Amino acid sequence: MRIAIGSDHGGYEYKQEILNYLNVGGYDVKDFGTYSKESCDYPVIAKSVAKSVAAGESDRGILICGTGIGMSIAANKIKGIRAALCSDTFSARATREHNNSNVLCLGQRAIGDKLALDIVDVWLKTEFSGEARHQRRIDMIEE
Ligand code: RB5
Numbered sequence: 001m002r003i004a005i006g007s008d009h010g011g012y013e014y015k016q017e018i019l020n021y022l023n024v025g026g027y028d029v030k031d032f033g034t035y036s037k038e039s040c041d042y043p044v045i046a047k048s049v050a051k052s053v054a055a056g057e058s059d060r061g062i063l064i065c066g067t068g069i070g071m072s073i074a075a076n077k078i079k080g081i082r083a084a085l086c087s088d089t090f091s092a093r094a095t096r097e098h099n100n101s102n103v104l105c106l107g108q109r110a111i112g113d114k115l116a117l118d119i120v121d122v123w124l125k126t127e128f129s130g131e132a133r134h135q136r137r138i139d140m141i142e143e
Contacts (some may be wrong), residue, residue: 001124004058006032006045011064011071011108013037014116018062021117027124030058046074053102054080061103062120068107075103082141084123087111092119096126098134 003022007015012034022029032048034040042065049061061083063071068085075083083103084095087110095101104123106116128134 001060002028002030002058003124004030004032004049004052004061005063006034006049006061007064007108008034008042008045008066008071009037009039010042010066011068011106014064014106014108014113017113017117018064018120021120025124042070043074046071047078050075050078050081050083050103054078059102060124062106063103064106064108064116066107066109068105068110072103072105075105080142082138086119086123088115089118089122092123093126096123097129098137100128100134100138 005015019029019031032045034045046063049063052058053061063075065071072083072085075081081103082099082101083105084099084101085105086092
């Protein structure tokens with residue numbers, strides 16, 4: 001699976017931890033930055049990752065900022081993106097099964113690092129249910 005990942009300074013440490021997890025797991029990863037803890041603007045990173053997913057260059061995206069909120073707002077502006085901000089594994093599983101979310105957003109200042117990795121693991125490994133009612137609702141989002 002091809003994964004696009006990005007963070008701002010507020011999510012930099014978790015991005016590096018998640019990168020390690022993805023590399024160990026054998027994922028094909030493209031890191032869109034940021035590459036240091038220096039302050040930067042989350043919409044720039046969010047749009048780069050979201051556009052990579054929307055263009056089909058990446059299968060899924062992962063975005064981290066302080067809260068995860070700015071990243072999710074910005075990513076969801078890109079057509080075809082269904083970005084889900086998750087702080088628990090139940091939501092991570094449900095948003096894959098029901099929303100077929102293609103971008104996961106996390107808040108480094110909101111949740112612990114082990115929980116963040118669990119959320120990533122569940123989200124990456126859960127397939128969309130494919131059920132007609134869920135597909136119909138997803139289609140409505142794009143109308
Ligand atoms: C940066 O201080 C912070 O605003 C950003 O990481 C994010 O939480 C925005 O939603």
